[in-house]
Amino acid sequence: MSALIPFGRNEHNLFSYLDDMEKSLFGDMGAGFGQFRTDIVDRGDHYLLQAELPGFDKKDLHIDIQGDELCISATHDEKSEEKDDQGRFVRRERRYGSYRRSFDISDIDTAAIDASYQNGILELKLPKKAPVADVRHQIEIK
Helix, strand or coil, X not given: CHHHCECCCCCXXXXXXXXXXXXXXXXXXXXXXCCCCEEEEECXXXXXXXXXXXXXCHHHEEEXXXXXXXXXXXXXXXXXXXXXXXXXXXXXXXXXXXXXXXXXXCCECHHHCEEEEECCEEXXXXXXXXXXXXXXXXXXXX
């Protein structure tokens, strides 16, 4: 199970120091808004990863594998406009958001991963690799 623990982010740049200062002044009011919620359940022969991504279309979700890392990303771009009878804007709003999370999948059979998205929940069935049998044999001395 420890292989599916998300990678941490240790960024040491000006923006992370400013974020830390903001948290010390105002508390951690925005905790959890920077990433989507994920549950991982061990089902014996596979893990079930459930990610909450409400409001996204299936085309906005991307699942990529590079080496032993599985990356789930989602991008949301929404625009709404209201104009009066002369074509002038009365209200114009734009909203953009993107999320990205990475997981270590070194003990997962990547060729057999299955994904589905329904009612704002992305589900990934992550089959475990078959355990490698301890092969023992004798070597003949010449």
